[in-house]
Amino acid sequence: MHRRLAWRGLQGIAAVLALLLAQTAGACAPRPELPSAADLHESQVLYLPTPHRVVEAMLRLARLRPGDVLYDLGSGDGRIPVAAAAIYGIRAVGIELDARLVEEARCRARAAGVAHLVEFRQADLFQSELREASVVTLFLFPEMNRRLAPKLRGELRPGSRVVSHRFDMGDWPPERSIEAEGRPLFLWTIPPPGR
Numbered sequence: 001m002h003r004r005l006a007w008r009g010l011q012g013i014a015a016v017l018a019l020l021l022a023q024t025a026g027a028c029a030p031r032p033e034l035p036s037a038a039d040l041h042e043s044q045v046l047y048l049p050t051p052h053r054v055v056e057a058m059l060r061l062a063r064l065r066p067g068d069v070l071y072d073l074g075s076g077d078g079r080i081p082v083a084a085a086a087i088y089g090i091r092a093v094g095i096e097l098d099a100r101l102v103e104e105a106r107c108r109a110r111a112a113g114v115a116h117l118v119e120f121r122q123a124d125l126f127q128s129e130l131r132e133a134s135v136v137t138l139f140l141f142p143e144m145n146r147r148l149a150p151k152l153r154g155e156l157r158p159g160s161r162v163v164s165h166r167f168d169m170g171d172w173p174p175e176r177s178i179e180a181e182g183r184p185l186f187l188w189t190i191p192p193p194g195r
Contacts, residue, residue: 028077028107047076047101050139050165055083057180061187062135062163064088071095071133073125073140073148078105078118080137085114094120095128130155139165146170153190162188 050058058080064070068090072080075094082105084092096102102122109118121128126147130136133156140148149169152162164186168174174186 028104028111046141047098048139049076050079051181051183052079054165054180054183054185055080057178057185058137058163058165059084059088061176061178061185062137062161064090064135066090068134069093069132070135070137071130073128073136073138075105075120076101078108078120081105081118081120082108082112082114084135085109085117086112090117092118093133094118095123095125096120097122097124126151131157134160136160136162137165138162140167142167142170152188156190158190158192160190162190 062068062070064084066089068088070081070084070090070092072078072092072094075081075096076098078094078096078101081092081094084090094102094105096105099122102120105120106115109115109120130151136152136156138145138148145164145167146169149172153172156162164174166183166185168177168186169188172188174188176187178185178187
Protein backbone atom coordinates (compact mmCIF):
# COMPACT_ATOMS: atom_id res chain seq x y z
CA MET A 1 0.00 0.00 0.00
CA HIS A 2 1.34 3.40 -0.90
CA ARG A 3 2.41 5.39 2.18
CA ARG A 4 0.03 8.23 1.26
CA LEU A 5 -2.97 5.91 1.49
CA ALA A 6 -1.93 4.73 4.95
CA TRP A 7 -2.28 8.27 6.27
CA ARG A 8 -5.81 8.96 4.99
CA GLY A 9 -7.44 8.12 8.34
CA LEU A 10 -5.64 10.97 10.10
CA GLN A 11 -6.98 14.48 10.34
CA GLY A 12 -4.59 16.13 7.94
CA ILE A 13 -0.99 16.71 7.10
CA ALA A 14 -0.30 18.56 10.37
CA ALA A 15 -1.37 15.47 12.32
CA VAL A 16 0.92 13.31 10.17
CA LEU A 17 3.82 15.70 10.73
CA ALA A 18 3.24 15.76 14.48
CA LEU A 19 3.09 11.96 14.54
CA LEU A 20 6.27 11.59 12.45
CA LEU A 21 8.21 13.98 14.66
CA ALA A 22 6.86 12.49 17.91
CA GLN A 23 7.79 8.96 16.81
CA THR A 24 11.35 9.98 16.04
CA ALA A 25 12.00 12.61 18.73
CA GLY A 26 13.86 10.46 21.25
CA ALA A 27 15.78 8.33 18.81
CA CYS A 28 16.76 11.24 16.60
CA ALA A 29 17.98 13.86 19.04
CA PRO A 30 20.97 15.84 17.74
CA ARG A 31 24.27 14.24 18.70
CA PRO A 32 26.49 16.85 20.32
CA GLU A 33 29.69 14.87 19.77
CA LEU A 34 29.54 15.47 16.02
CA PRO A 35 31.39 18.58 14.79
CA SER A 36 29.20 21.39 13.51
CA ALA A 37 30.12 23.40 10.41
CA ALA A 38 27.40 25.85 11.47
CA ASP A 39 29.62 27.04 14.30
CA LEU A 40 31.73 28.73 11.62
CA HIS A 41 28.72 30.66 10.34
CA GLU A 42 26.57 31.17 13.43
CA SER A 43 26.37 34.91 12.80
CA GLN A 44 24.70 34.20 9.44
CA VAL A 45 22.58 31.12 10.22
CA LEU A 46 20.09 30.50 13.03
CA TYR A 47 18.13 27.26 13.24
CA LEU A 48 14.42 27.88 13.82
CA PRO A 49 12.21 24.84 13.10
CA THR A 50 9.15 25.44 10.93
CA PRO A 51 5.90 24.60 12.79
CA HIS A 52 3.97 21.55 11.53
CA ARG A 53 0.98 23.51 10.21
CA VAL A 54 3.31 25.88 8.37
CA VAL A 55 5.08 22.88 6.77
CA GLU A 56 1.64 21.63 5.71
CA ALA A 57 0.78 25.01 4.16
CA MET A 58 4.17 25.28 2.39
CA LEU A 59 3.72 21.85 0.77
CA ARG A 60 0.18 22.72 -0.34
CA LEU A 61 1.34 26.08 -1.72
CA ALA A 62 4.07 24.29 -3.72
CA ARG A 63 1.39 22.19 -5.48
CA LEU A 64 3.42 18.99 -5.18
CA ARG A 65 2.72 16.33 -7.79
CA PRO A 66 4.13 12.94 -8.77
CA GLY A 67 7.61 13.23 -10.25
CA ASP A 68 8.53 16.40 -8.34
CA VAL A 69 11.90 16.59 -6.64
CA LEU A 70 11.89 18.90 -3.62
CA TYR A 71 15.04 20.61 -2.33
CA ASP A 72 14.84 22.18 1.12
CA LEU A 73 17.60 24.76 1.61
CA GLY A 74 18.65 25.03 5.24
CA SER A 75 16.75 21.83 5.99
CA GLY A 76 17.43 21.71 9.74
CA ASP A 77 15.97 18.55 11.30
CA GLY A 78 14.57 17.47 7.92
CA ARG A 79 10.89 17.93 8.66
CA ILE A 80 9.98 19.36 5.22
CA PRO A 81 11.76 16.72 3.07
CA VAL A 82 10.54 13.89 5.32
CA ALA A 83 6.95 15.18 5.16
CA ALA A 84 7.09 15.65 1.37
CA ALA A 85 8.30 12.06 0.94
CA ALA A 86 5.96 10.49 3.51
CA ILE A 87 2.81 12.32 2.46
CA TYR A 88 3.29 12.97 -1.26
CA GLY A 89 5.62 10.08 -2.13
CA ILE A 90 8.14 12.33 -3.90
CA ARG A 91 11.94 12.41 -3.76
CA ALA A 92 13.42 15.13 -1.58
CA VAL A 93 16.86 16.52 -0.79
CA GLY A 94 17.74 18.54 2.29
CA ILE A 95 20.78 20.79 2.25
CA GLU A 96 22.04 21.81 5.70
CA LEU A 97 25.33 23.19 6.97
CA ASP A 98 25.10 21.79 10.52
CA ALA A 99 26.37 18.18 10.70
CA ARG A 100 24.34 17.45 13.87
CA LEU A 101 21.10 18.46 12.17
CA VAL A 102 21.96 16.43 9.04
CA GLU A 103 22.45 13.35 11.25
CA GLU A 104 19.16 14.03 13.04
CA ALA A 105 17.35 14.47 9.69
CA ARG A 106 18.73 11.18 8.36
CA CYS A 107 17.55 9.44 11.51
CA ARG A 108 14.07 10.96 11.09
CA ALA A 109 13.90 9.78 7.47
CA ARG A 110 14.83 6.22 8.53
CA ALA A 111 12.30 6.27 11.38
CA ALA A 112 9.56 7.53 9.04
CA GLY A 113 10.36 4.80 6.48
CA VAL A 114 11.29 7.25 3.72
CA ALA A 115 15.11 7.01 3.71
CA HIS A 116 14.89 5.54 0.18
CA LEU A 117 13.22 8.78 -1.01
CA VAL A 118 15.11 11.39 1.02
CA GLU A 119 18.75 12.46 0.95
CA PHE A 120 20.39 14.93 3.33
CA ARG A 121 23.60 16.67 2.36
CA GLN A 122 25.90 18.61 4.65
CA ALA A 123 26.72 21.47 2.30
CA ASP A 124 26.65 25.21 1.71
CA LEU A 125 23.43 25.96 -0.14
CA PHE A 126 25.17 28.67 -2.22
CA GLN A 127 27.68 26.07 -3.48
CA SER A 128 25.07 23.35 -4.10
CA GLU A 129 23.76 22.36 -7.50
CA LEU A 130 19.97 22.88 -7.65
CA ARG A 131 19.14 21.96 -11.27
CA GLU A 132 17.43 18.69 -10.36
CA ALA A 133 14.83 20.43 -8.17
CA SER A 134 11.32 21.14 -9.40
CA VAL A 135 10.37 22.58 -5.99
CA VAL A 136 12.58 24.52 -3.56
CA THR A 137 11.52 25.35 -0.03
CA LEU A 138 13.35 27.67 2.33
CA PHE A 139 13.19 29.53 5.62
CA LEU A 140 16.20 31.85 5.46
CA PHE A 141 16.89 35.43 6.48
CA PRO A 142 15.98 38.19 3.97
CA GLU A 143 19.59 38.92 2.96
CA MET A 144 20.17 35.23 2.21
CA ASN A 145 16.99 35.09 0.13
CA ARG A 146 18.12 38.11 -1.90
CA ARG A 147 21.55 36.55 -2.49
CA LEU A 148 19.92 33.25 -3.45
CA ALA A 149 17.33 34.66 -5.91
CA PRO A 150 19.69 34.90 -8.94
CA LYS A 151 20.93 31.34 -8.32
CA LEU A 152 17.35 30.04 -8.21
CA ARG A 153 16.36 31.90 -11.40
CA GLY A 154 19.56 30.77 -13.12
CA GLU A 155 19.59 27.08 -12.17
CA LEU A 156 15.96 25.99 -11.88
CA ARG A 157 13.98 24.94 -14.94
CA PRO A 158 10.97 27.03 -16.06
CA GLY A 159 7.90 25.97 -14.12
CA SER A 160 9.85 25.07 -10.98
CA ARG A 161 8.31 26.46 -7.81
CA VAL A 162 9.99 28.21 -4.88
CA VAL A 163 8.22 28.56 -1.53
CA SER A 164 9.65 30.74 1.23
CA HIS A 165 8.53 30.83 4.84
CA ARG A 166 8.32 34.33 6.29
CA PHE A 167 10.65 36.30 3.97
CA ASP A 168 10.36 37.43 0.35
CA MET A 169 13.09 37.82 -2.29
CA GLY A 170 13.49 41.59 -2.31
CA ASP A 171 12.87 42.98 -5.80
CA TRP A 172 11.65 39.61 -7.17
CA PRO A 173 7.90 39.85 -6.45
CA PRO A 174 6.09 36.63 -5.50
CA GLU A 175 3.23 35.45 -7.67
CA ARG A 176 1.25 34.49 -4.58
CA SER A 177 1.42 35.00 -0.83
CA ILE A 178 -0.67 33.43 1.91
CA GLU A 179 -0.61 33.30 5.70
CA ALA A 180 -0.33 30.15 7.81
CA GLU A 181 -0.51 30.32 11.60
CA GLY A 182 0.11 34.07 11.33
CA ARG A 183 3.27 33.58 9.24
CA PRO A 184 3.61 34.79 5.65
CA LEU A 185 4.44 32.27 2.92
CA PHE A 186 5.50 33.26 -0.60
CA LEU A 187 5.40 31.39 -3.92
CA TRP A 188 7.39 32.03 -7.10
CA THR A 189 7.35 30.05 -10.35
CA ILE A 190 10.48 30.17 -12.50
CA PRO A 191 9.52 31.89 -15.77
CA PRO A 192 10.63 30.85 -19.26
CA PRO A 193 13.96 32.33 -20.44
CA GLY A 194 13.80 36.01 -21.33
CA ARG A 195 10.85 36.83 -19.04
